[in-house]
Amino acid sequence: MEASPPFNDCPSQHNNEDYMVIRTKNKYDFHVYRPFVFFSEGSFFSNLIKDAQVSERKNGLPVATLEEDSEVIDPLLRLCYPGKLPSINIFEHFSEVLNAARKYCLESDLFLERVEEILMSSPFMKSQPERVYVLGVQRRMKGVCLEAAKRSVEMTRTLPQKLPYFGDEVKEITGSELLSLLDYREKATRVVARFVEMILEQDHVDSDDWDNAWLHLEPLPFDTSFESNRYRELGHSKDCIEGFISGPTVFAVVYPPDDLPFVHAVQAPIWWQDFLLDIARNYQAHPHRSAFTDPDIIRKAIARATDWCSKCEKDALNLSLRIRDWAESEFMELVQTWVKEREILKLTLEF
Numbered sequence: 001m002e003a004s005p006p007f008n009d010c011p012s013q014h015n016n017e018d019y020m021v022i023r024t025k026n027k028y029d030f031h032v033y034r035p036f037v038f039f040s041e042g043s044f045f046s047n048l049i050k051d052a053q054v055s056e057r058k059n060g061l062p063v064a065t066l067e068e069d070s071e072v073i074d075p076l077l078r079l080c081y082p083g084k085l086p087s088i089n090i091f092e093h094f095s096e097v098l099n100a101a102r103k104y105c106l107e108s109d110l111f112l113e114r115v116e117e118i119l120m121s122s123p124f125m126k127s128q129p130e131r132v133y134v135l136g137v138q139r140r141m142k143g144v145c146l147e148a149a150k151r152s153v154e155m156t157r158t159l160p161q162k163l164p165y166f167g168d169e170v171k172e173i174t175g176s177e178l179l180s181l182l183d184y185r186e187k188a189t190r191v192v193a194r195f196v197e198m199i200l201e202q203d204h205v206d207s208d209d210w211d212n213a214w215l216h217l218e219p220l221p222f223d224t225s226f227e228s229n230r231y232r233e234l235g236h237s238k239d240c241i242e243g244f245i246s247g248p249t250v251f252a253v254v255y256p257p258d259d260l261p262f263v264h265a266v267q268a269p270i271w272w273q274d275f276l277l278d279i280a281r282n283y284q285a286h287p288h289r290s291a292f293t294d295p296d297i298i299r300k301a302i303a304r305a306t307d308w309c310s311k312c313e314k315d316a317l318n319l320s321l322r323i324r325d326w327a328e329s330e331f332m333e334l335v336q337t338w339v340k341e342r343e344i345l346k347l348t349l350e351f
């Protein structure tokens with residue numbers, strides 16, 4: 001049987017030294033332009049047709065019979081040819097194509113770049129990221145591994161009940177390579193909790209070392225100039241004042257327009273601390289940005305900030321807007337910057 005274009009028979013190619021025929025196990029004949037599969041003098045296909053091993057010819061062209069079916073050889077050859085990338089719709093075919101490429105010495109840098117390109121945009125990256133990760137490890141494609149690790153974390157949000165799934169190919173990577181993915185998943189879900197711990201446990205920040213104070217003073221969603229006597233005079237309730245006194249002291253940075261930044265120690269209310277912890281817990285269960293703006297958590301924070309103080313209650317609407325804004329932009333951005341700058345999330349792969 002003839003393969004589909006561009007590998008089907010073409011009369012002008014008969015007896016053309018630049019071509020050969022690759023016959024698959026299921027008897028499909030692929031007319032192949034030799035330079036695309038002969039990478040060097042001693043490459044597999046070059047040897048195959050050089051050493052008088054050619055027992056069969058078709059239209060004068062040497063025929064090499066392979067052990068793989070056309071479903072594997074077709075995408076394999078398309079990966080060697082320039083132009084459009086093949087689509088691989090069955091996950092197992094990826095492994096088979098890659099194994100065949102290794103067997104026939106077709107894994108050039110360009111070939112692997114093209115494989116990487118398909119994997120990055122493949123639907124399997126979304127549906128079976130852990131299996132894609134394993135393929136990435138096997139072929140030393142760090143970009144694929146990292147993307148797959150991210151997708152794997154993302155999946156815990158969309159399908160929280162779904163456990164990571166690994167196919168048989170997992171046997172071909174080492175325990176530490178597998179652990180690296182599991183560790184990444186664990187770290188990614190704990191990342192907000194670690195950030196919150198860090199904010200709340202900061203008991204000393206050198207005022208010269210303003211870079212260590214990650215919170216920005218101005219947008220904080222509570223009164224950053226709390227002072228108990230003043231609060232009493234203004235008519236805030238006992239509970240309201242108590243809420244501030246029992247809250248944490250946090251450090252926040254101010255960036256004056258024409259001066260050096262400086263750090264403030266700020267008395268934060270207890271509801272704000274619990275709000276951060278609630279978001280951290282929520283993110284751990286559903287590691288996605290929406291964890292920062294969970295309406296139930298925001299509602300709870302507003303209630304705790306206003307329910308026990310008639311003075312604060314009057315300001316509830318303004319406060320709710322500030323809390324939401326802060327969580328959605330400032331807080332999320334701070335966590336992201338912290339993760340990025342300090343390389344909190346890393347895949348520890350040794351290649």
Ligand SMILES: [Zn+2]
Nearest residue numbers: 236240309312
């Ligand atoms: Zn109050």
